[in-house]
Structures are given as C-alpha cells and as structure tokens.
Amino acid sequence: MIDSTAVRAARRQALVLTGLLLAVGGLYLGLLGWRSTDVDWWFVPWMEHIIQHGARASLAEPIEIQVAGAQGFANYTPPYLYLLILAGFASDVLSSFALVKLVAVGGAVFCAGCVFYLLRALVPPGVALLGAAGVLLLPTVALNGAAWGQTDTIWSGLAVLVVAFALRERWAAMLITFGVALAFKLQAIFIAPFILHIILSRRVGLRYWPLPLLAYAAMMLPAWLAGRPAWDLARVYLDQAGTYRWLSMNAPNPWSFVQYLRLVPYETGVIIGTLATILAALLLGGLSVLWRRLERVDLLLLAVVVAGSMPYLLPKMHDRYFFLADVLAYALAISRPRPWTIGVAVAIQLGSLGAYAAHMLDFAPGKYLGALLIGAALVVALGQLLRALRRPGAGLSRHASLWPARAGARSVG
Template sequence: MLDFRLKLALCVIIASLWRWDVWGFQSQDFLDFLQPWYDFIRSHGGVGALGHSFYNYNPTYTYLLVLWHYLFPSFSALDTIKSLGLVLDGLGCVVVYYWVARLRPWSQAGWNPWGLAAAVVLWLNPTVLLNSAYWGQCDMGYTAAVLAGLYGLSQGHQRWGLVALTLGLALKLQTAFTLPLVLVLLLQGQLRWRHLGWVPLTYGLTLVPAALAGRSWGSLVSVYWQQFNTYDRLTLNAPSIYQWFPQADYDRFVTLGLLLTGAVTFTLVGLLSRRFRCFTPLQLVQVALGFNLLLPWLLPKMHDRYLFTADVLSVVLAFGQPGYGGVALVTVAVSLGSYAPYLLGREVVPLGVLALVLGVLVVEVWRRIFEGHDPVSILMGLASDRG
C-alpha cells in the first residue's frame, strides 16, 4: 500500500509541475474575454462591477472572480483565472473520490485506494489539465456541481441534489446534458415532483446579487438565449454529426437537429423509465454518461469543450466499475482531439473521424445501459400500453 501511495504522490507531483510550467500561457479566450472581464471588475471596485453586463456568462462565475479579487488583491488577471481553475479541479477530484468510493467500497480502514487512484487520474487527465491550467476555462466548476448533485440524489438527498445540479446550471448551460436523467428519476418516482421547486428558487437566488447591483432581470434571465445566438455555425470544433453536414444550410439543420435531439432524448427517457424502476448508483452514473455523450453528438452549435463532463464521468466509471477503462480512454481521446484545432490551430485527427468514433462510443455506452433489455421490445410495450 505504501508503494501504491508513493506512485500516486509522484503522479500528483508530475501533474502539478506541468500546471506550474504552463501557468504563464495566455490563451486567446483569456486575452479576448477573461482578462478584460477581470480588469473591468478591478476598475469598478469589485462588487460594483456586477451591475454591468460586461460578460457573456451567467453571473455565478463572475461572483467567483469578484471573490478572488477580494481574497487575493495582488493577483493578476492570469493568476486569478488559473488559481480559480486549480481550486475547481481540486474540488472535482474530491467529488470523484467519493463517487468511486461509493461505487467500489473498500473493506479496510482508511482511504479508499480506488477513489484515490480515480482522483489522481482526474488530476492527470489531459483534458482537465488543458482546460483549466492551459486554456484558462472553468468547466470543472459546473461538472463538479453535476457530480455532487448526482451523488446527493444517489444518497436520497433530493433537495440538496437538485440544488447542486441547479448551481451547475447557473455556472454553465452544458449542465442541461444531464437533465434528461432528472426527468427519468421523476417518472420513476425516485425523485418527487414537489422538490422541483428548489430549481427555480436556487437559480433565482444566484441572480439576486447581480440584480441588487443594478443589472436588469431581463438581461440576467436571457444570458443563455444570447449565448445560443452568438455563433451561426453548426459546430465549433465539436465532434458532432454536423461535421458531415454542409455549413451553408445552417438554419435548416439547426431546426432539424433540435427536433432530432428532442425525439431521441424523449424516446430514451421513456425507455429508461419503463425498464428501470429504480436506478442503482452505478446505473445513475452510466445513464448520466450516456446523455453527456449523446447530446453533444446530436445537438447543433456545440463547442470543442462540451464533452468535459463525459470525460469526468468516464473516469468515475473506469474506477467504479470493471470494464469501463476502454470507454474512458476513447472518451478522453475524442475530447482531446477536439481541443486541437483551437489550441494548436490544426486538426491532429480530422474532426469527421472523431465524430464517427464518438458515434460508435455513444452506441456502445447505450448498449451497455440496456444490456439484457431489448429497447425494441420496450418500445413495443410502450406503444401497446398507449394503444
């Protein structure tokens, strides 16, 4: 066990040194968005900046920047962004540890070695390293909230689970990839409809500080709609099915893509609620991974980083359930390949090829979810019930 812990410690040191080595890198996103945002916060006295619509995120992330401004007033914009990402990555590692420890209990006293290994692998994960330490992004923030919410739901803490999921949604809209699972839990009766009131309450509370600072409620509640309409492209380096469609037919394929995604999603929700009367914690993570792979593959207007939650969920499954190591490797590889056009300025692997690989992965993960249960038979059962 001592040798095992030394190896883990060495991995942590290596990943930490790499983060330190790339600390000074300034991505284009940092130069165009994050640095100006933080400079605006400093020039407007911290909290006073919240009344202005100088950023295109939900205000929750901006609250963290304001908090860092007060906690570390000597930090530069780059130090602030990178250190915040470091803390969020650490939080994600903690949540992953507890998830794996729940899925794969350890009979002996002390730390769960599977959970420790999963947390260290996540710290080493190239997409996690590049996302925060290199790129300066904060995708671990909403992902950690999603995993914490799922963990709460798996423990029977419905209110706190929904609060955590809503905090994730208040950080990034990509949290919505997990929301079909919530609908399944409602239909199963595993989650009570009356607890849904915590969602608008929590989300509304995240907007209050910005509203009190002077920003209009209209602009606050329309942030995600404005984000959706920012880029008129079917895909922004995402390994989605739109790598195979002509970009000139943008309006047509956006509409068709949304309809297709809705049809597939609601079909799967019906199948899952029909076949699984109650999810085990393992099934909860499996289905969450399934939706976080499927929706970025089917939806138009997806970005290169939108498989991030799938990356983390796949690590949880790789250590929490034997046989998922290959799924995790392919998930991270596809996600990493989609980073290349932005970070390197060229495709290391053609995005069309990555889209094909992701499609095969989506089918494989959903096959495992329904393993032993024929989806066609379930669909026929649904149809006969409605008839």
C-alpha cells in the same frame, strides 16, 4: 494486531497518491503559462474591469470590454464573475492573468473533489482517492483549466454531484445542485435526461421539483441586488444562443461534417438537431418506464450515455462541451473496470482531445476524428445500457464493481 497486509496496501496507496500529485504539480506548472484567446480577449479584461471598478459596478450591468478583435460584453452568467471577484482580492500580489488561471485550476481541483464524492458511493476509499487524483491528469481536464483557463470543470463538477446525490437518494440536494450548475453554464442541461429518469423511476415528490429554479434564482440574487435588472439576468442564455451562426464550433460531433460539407442550411440544421436531441432526451429519461429502473453503477452508465449523446446530437456545440462525458466515463471505468468501460473512457477522452487540438493547435482533422471516436464509444455504451435494462433482477447492480465490499466501499441509500 495490525493487519500487515492492510498496512502495506495503505503504504502503496500513499506512494501512488504522492506520485500522482507530483505529476499533477509538474504538469500544471508547465501549462499555466499558456495564453489562449479566451483568456487574453475576455477573461483578463473582465478581471481588470472588476479590479478597477469594484464588485458592485461589475455586477450591476454587463462588463463592456474594448479589446482589439473582441469588442463586446461579458456574456457569462454572474456566478463566474463572483469567482473572479473573489480572486480579485489577491490582485495586489498576482496579475490578472494569474488570477484567471487560479480560478480555472481551482475549478479542476473542485471537479476532482466531486469525482471523489461520486466514486466514494461505489468503491473503497483508497480507490476513490486515487481515482479523484487521477482526474487532474486527464488531458482535457489539465488543458481546460491550467492551459485554456476555462471553467467547464465547475459546471461539470456540479453535474457529477447531481449523479452522486442520485446514487445516495438525496433528491433535494440533487435538484438544488442541478439548479446551481445551470446558473454557471447552460451546458449543465446535458444531465437533465438523467434527472428525468430519476424523477420517473423513483417517483420524486412534486415538492422537490421547484428546487432547481429556486437555486438558479438564488445564484442570480447578488447580481440583482447589485442593480442588474432581472430581465437581463433571465436572458443571458438567450443572448448567448444567438452569438454564433455555426452548426459546429470545432465540436467532435456529426455537425462538424454537416457544416464542412454544407449539407443543410444553418436554420434547418438547428431545427433538425434540436428535435433529435429532445427526442433522445425523452427516450433516455423514460427508459425506466419501458423496462425497469436502474441502480448504482447502471445509473452512472446512464449518466455517461446522456452526457455524451446530448452534445453529440445538438448543433452549435463547442469543442469543450464533452467535458462532462470525459469525466463521467472516467469515473465509470474506475468504478467498474472492464475492457469496454476503459475503452469507452479512452475513446471519449481522445475524441474530446481531438477537438481541443482543432482549437488550440489548428489541427482541423482532430474534430472529425473525435466525432468518430465519440460516436463509437456512445454506440458501445448504449449497447451495454440496453443489456442492463433487459437483464432480469438486479442486473449489473449485483456485479457493479471489481472492488471488494470488505475494503470499505460505502453503500448508497
């Protein structure tokens, strides 16, 4: 006999999912026409260069653009250009602007799929599906892709997969995905302390350690085969690091205050911030050595702390660099709905949104308010992480979720 309660629950979930998807469709259609300087000055010219000159010529050397106010070269790594090349096959029916937005929205959908895979390790399938759909309605996710035309969704989605693979103890997949994420954006390094914790606490074998480098090299291979020198490919991130001489690019972190008040010179700030970040990364990565190794939702909590604290301490950060913390904090609130997890997720989301407002709407106070909100959220999250580390036995892992196991939550391992 069919359980009528289960049928009713399935129908409710289907209705909620339908409503979410309709809301996503309406929101994204309304945002797609937004024109940002990144799209108009950089991405569209890159797209047009690819359409005009072809894939091989566009990969063989950095794309030179001649746009008023933005003369220079494409300074993203080749994997983003690969996506533009794929989108270029539809250039007969869509404009360059539409193709760039297509890639950006596709990245948002990809990120939602990655969140589903993460949540599926912790909550029932229906909850994971609704949670993944809800990702697309997060303000920073919608604005980053549909409005801004950026692709932080891709490297962040891959970093989410890193956490998901760690929960499942799939070490090779975890490290390969980390390498692929780094190939898209250097900001994927924010998740490195989490990986350090996994390596130390799980004693991941030495044979796995070269995998990120091999994955990174594999992602550069098509560009190298097209004729771009290996040295050029190796120094892309070095060139990016010297692009701006600002301690903060509208980032919602303390360096916005330091820069505004001119408390320290640029060079001094870079040194102090970098050293502080390295120290914090080593401390967070070595937590298992000091206390005990973390399990299940505790690991996700660690990932939230790591993803938020790295760009919070680092100078030279941009407004978008808390995107991974946005998504992981949301996933934590879905997988362990408590007042403090929801509060942390909301504070980080609002903090990032304040930085977006500073960039997209010239609302300068947004980044300062964002820094305060994210700082408060990190204090709460770090406090909960320390409590979990001190708790004897299995700790939070035995009470990781409000969702009943009988509803179909998949175990990890």
